Amino acid sequence: MIIHRRSLLKQLLFVSATAAFAPSCLLDKHKTGIPLKHMTVSPEQEAAFASLLATIIPETDTPGAASMHADLFAWKMLDDCSPKSEQDKILKGLNELNLTSQTKFGQFFNRLTEDQRIQIVTDLESNKDKSNSLVAFYRQSKGLALHAYTSSEFYLTKVQVYEQIPGRFHGCVKA
């Protein structure tokens, strides 16, 4: 695994070095990701994150993470409300996620097919190894996806309806 990673890193460096000649290259250093106050995010990290959240909460016949911009909310929460250690965990984790995607399927996570993404997330979901940094990153990302989704206007008006003005309290009704 270690050897494999090393060769992969080399490969990434190579891609990086040729960036200037490849207009659509993923590692264009002049492109920046979402502008945040405390964090510097690369376009690759940004794309991978959006894609991961959209895999966790996909579009179905109802809106998912992508259409409700869960990733933008998650970035905001990370940037404004999370300690640096948590921010770093996400950024490192996103690099690791892309490495894993590269290793397995030769593409960064956001470029994978839906089936390939599902395959990676299925592995992460079933991995109970708490010391695995990629698994820890996945849990953190999933927490952010759930937070974004379950506190969204869509969820609180269409799924589990938040009633701001109940105007009543009954202590014991049929469940």
Add this chain to the structure above:
Amino acid sequence: MGENNTATAKNRSFDAIVIGSGISGGWAAKEFTEKGWKTLVLERGRDVQHLKDYPTTNMMPWEFEHRGQMPLEITEANPIISKCYAFREDAAHFFVKDNEHPYVQSKPFDWIRGYQVGGKSLMWARQTQRWSDFDFEGPARDGFAVDWPIRYKDIAPWYSHVEKFVGISGNKDGLAHLPDGEFLPALELTCVDHYFKEVLQKNYSGRHVIYGRCAHLTKPNPIHQEQGRAQCQNRNLCQRGCPFGGYFSSNASTLPWAAKTGNLTMRPFSVVHSIIYDEQKCIATGVRVVDTNTKEMVEYYAKVIFVNAGAINTNLILLNSTSHRFPNGLGNDSGILGKYVAFHNYRARINAEYEGFMDSTTDGRSPTSAYLPRFRNVEKQETDFLRGYAAGFSSGRYMKRNTDGFGKSLKDQLAKKELTPWFVGSHMMGETIPKESNAVSLHANLKDPWGMPQLDMNVAYDDNDEKMVKDFLDQMTEMYTKAGFKNIKTTDSKAAPGLDIHEMGGVRMGKDPKTSLLNEFNQLHACKNVYVTDGACMTSTSTQNPSLTYMAITARAVDHAVNEAKKGS
């Protein structure tokens, strides 16, 4: 100093000055102005008008930038206020940030403050239980602090007086140690509340579960409608300020009521520096105010001064009011000003689950919960610690949130309307014993931004508190076990004093000027036209939430001041 010339002195003269516009200051303002007294209310913070200045009141959860959570930059810069449960995105603007009013913590003290018109009455937790003679006679019976100079019969009519105006929801439970009041209808207890009540009845004597009494208009009377307040709509977003005036605050109730009389002058941005003492007349003649916008010192004059600055700040003002006659602070002949500060012990908590009543749940929201009045050492001393504790009891069911898996199946799970088993929980509200060593004092060198000496806090728990925490957790665990509650979890937060936001004392009432500052009508023994009727006046703490008692004591003291003035003239 332009404001201080004689031409304007007349404009700066009033019948009464009330320092502070919070829950007790608001009451002083209402009572004085209703009786025709021209009253100046001094508030150190900004103005907050009912309805107009509640910017978040109608916001939906998803409309908050961080959906309620405070940004890390703010919590890290404000470690003290960030500990407060209500310091969240929807109400943070009503709380004082740490650096806005610095103080010294010789011992850790989480001083939670709300500097604005209305003070903390905007964000209070609204629980309003009367005291009884088991509380007022406590110090004398158990040999701590000093005897209260009043008894239940002295305050009972004033409890009624304020309850009718405030609007208190509750049941007449007929408990000698938690007297009934003038109640609006109570809301319902839950099935599990009722069940727990029966378990306690079966297994113990003297342990009751009642509906907590709270300052909510469950069914407004004409007096509440006249205030412009309407029925509580069970939003439970009270800390934002209520668009219905469903709960009591100075802003929704006493202050607009006082303003309507035409006798109220409200002066925000006014930090009271000190009370002016006239060495010839041997009375207080007014106050010195630092205008927080201009930093100018302005004097105001009145025949009676009420100090309702909030317990700790009331101590600060009196300690800073020095004169030839009172070199150690106004009225402080005994040397005990600032001492015998006490609070409520809220450290302990218990949570569990109950798997009964799976076919039932609650509907809507309740602004309060069930309440276990004190059962320890009530009739007589029976434990190895003094006094006792009350406990909250809340129960309900959440929507189950199964977050296993991902993708469509996860979304389907999150849409299910399945309920968890009942959660149950209780928090401790313990009486603490006032001690001379629990004190606030003026720091020798450090000043706050208005040139006032900073307060130095020396308040801590003692052995009695530790024993009480243990007893609460033991007893609650036993009761929960008898009730068949499962997954019982107990915690001792070890939170510093202050976070209970029930700080009291320092200017205690008593019969003897040698051992107390205030007499039975809350006048300084040594300067009778100065009254203290906020938390600073408390001789002991009881277990009950104190605000109702501050309000009753205030109305009673105003009545006394007005009667004294009539006798004089």
